[in-house]
Amino acid sequence: xxxxxxxxxxxxxxxxxxxxxxxxxxxxxxxxxxxxxxxxxxxxxxxxxxxxxxxxxxxxxxxxxxxxxxxxxxxxxxxxxxxxxxxxxxxxxxxxxxxxxxxxxxxxxxxxxxxxxxxxxxxxxxxxxxxxxxxxxxxxxxxxxxxxxxxxxxxxxxxxxxxxxxxxxxxxxxxxxxxxxxxxxxxxxxxxxxxxxxxxxxxxxxxxxxxxxxxxxxxxxxxxxxxxxxxxxxxxxxxxxxxxxxxxxxxxxxxxxxxxxxxxxxxxxxxxxxxxxxxxxxxxxxx
Numbered sequence: 001x002x003x004x005x006x007x008x009x010x011x012x013x014x015x016x017x018x019x020x021x022x023x024x025x026x027x028x029x030x031x032x033x034x035x036x037x038x039x040x041x042x043x044x045x046x047x048x049x050x051x052x053x054x055x056x057x058x059x060x061x062x063x064x065x066x067x068x069x070x071x072x073x074x075x076x077x078x079x080x081x082x083x084x085x086x087x088x089x090x091x092x093x094x095x096x097x098x099x100x101x102x103x104x105x106x107x108x109x110x111x112x113x114x115x116x117x118x119x120x121x122x123x124x125x126x127x128x129x130x131x132x133x134x135x136x137x138x139x140x141x142x143x144x145x146x147x148x149x150x151x152x153x154x155x156x157x158x159x160x161x162x163x164x165x166x167x168x169x170x171x172x173x174x175x176x177x178x179x180x181x182x183x184x185x186x187x188x189x190x191x192x193x194x195x196x197x198x199x200x201x202x203x204x205x206x207x208x209x210x211x212x213x214x215x216x217x218x219x220x221x222x223x224x225x226x227x228x229x230x231x232x233x234x235x236x237x238x239x240x241x242x243x244x245x246x247x248x249x250x251x252x253x254x255x256x257x258x259x260x261x262x263x264x265x266x267x268x269x270x271x272x273x274x275x276x277x278x279x280x281x282x283x284x285x286x287x
Contacts, residue, residue, distance in 0.1 A: 003065030005029040005151060005183040006050070011059030013049055018207060020045055022059075025212040027200050029064065029150075030180040032173060034198035034215075035187040036277055042207040043187040044084070047153050050185065051081055064150060077106050080144030081153040082137055090129040097128055098143050105147035113146035120165070134160040141169070145176070152176065152184045158193055170197050191273040201273065203280070210280055219270040223256040224279075227266035236260065242279045253279035 004026045011023040020042050027033050035043050048054045049061065052068050052075060061067060066075050088097045094117065095110075102108035117124050120138045131139065137157045144152060152173075158166050174197055176182050185202075188194065194201065194215075201218060203211040211218070222241075225232060229250040232243055239260065243252040253271065254260075262268045271279075 003029070003062070005031075005064055006033070006185070007060075007062040007065075009060045011049070011056045011061055013045065013054055013056050015045060015054075018042070018045070020049065020056075020207045023209060024059075025202060025209060027183075027202075027212075029183050030177055031199035032177060032184045032186060032197055033200045033202055034191075034194035034273065035185055035202050035204070036189070036191060036194065036273065037204035037210075038281060040206075041204040043204060044155055045207075046204065047081070047083070047155050047185065047187060051079060051083075051153055052076065076104070077147075078150040079153060080147060080149030080151070081155075082140040082144060082157045083153075083155045088128050088139075091127065093125050093127050094122060094131075094139050095124040097139075098124075098146065101143070102147060108147040110146070112148075113142055116142035116145050132160075134162070134165075137161070138165070141172075145172075150182055152182075152186075154184065154186045154188075156187055156189065158188055158190050166193070173197060191277060194273045198273070201276075203277065205281065211276070215273075218276065221256060222271050222276065223254050223262075224251065224269050224271050224275050225254055225262065225266050226251045226269075227263070231263050231266055234263070242282050244279075244282065 005028065007026045008023050011020065013020040037043050049056060050063065052072060055068060063075055064078065068075065098113045099110055102110060114124055120142055122135060122138055122142065137160050141157065158169060161169055170193060173184055177184060198215055200214050201211060225235065227249050229245060232250040232252050235254060239255045239257065241253045241255065243250055
């Protein structure tokens with residue numbers, strides 16, 4: 001059996017007044033993992049940990065069965081990333097940047113890089129400093145694809161893309177994993193994108209895991225129930241996670257059980273990623 005793409009056990013990383021705390025999860029290779037959480041929840045810190053920019057203080061981090069520091073060279077070769085940080089030379093052109101940093105990857109192809117840039121409408125003779133934020137992220141994405149990684153780590157790229165390119169970008173991600181051997185971790189606050197393409201969900205809050213699940217199990221496990229307040233109150237109390245009153249009734253997230261018979265006048269739907277994030281965060285803050 002193939003090793004999981006990510007396998008973390010008891011991982012803690014202290015970062016000043018913040019910490020990633022006791023993270024344990026495992027995801028199979030060949031899928032898109034959506035990483036969600038409010039600002040400051042630890043999404044970027046986790047991506048930096050996976051990329052090798054940070055080292056855990058406790059626990060075990062394995063990526064495709066390999067670990068830092070003993071497999072650092074191999075892991076670096078197998079990882080591609082799109083981060084918000086400025087990691088390239090602003091004085092050089094896109095082509096110069098790609099050629100210089102591409103030397104550090106065994107499978108890098110300058111011709112593939114130029115091909116991706118054409119597809120993404122980037123001029124490779126432009127200097128990096130002239131790029132908009134969206135163009136910087138497109139360049140990082142083109143460079144990452146050009147060195148043919150096994151795992152892509154993507155930190156909030158889609159918010160800086162126009163709607164037309166965002167659709168194209170999401171299709172590229174689906175194509176990237178289509179052979180079942182490549183994987184993606186996508187951190188984003190645009191949860192509608194994850195409803196479209198994610199296979200798994202990892203939800204962080206304040207450095208801790210609130211949820212780690214495949215999307216289909218999540219949709220089967222929970223329901224959003226909307227209707228008159230008194231009918232919501234008649235639901236089995238042990239299944240109701242959080243209820244929110246509204247102007248004309250109430251809305252609740254409940255643990256779904258096949259034996260539960262919902263009142264016909266209640267609207268019952270599977271949650272979107274945004275629903276889940278909203279209600280679980282509300283519940284946590286209420287405690």
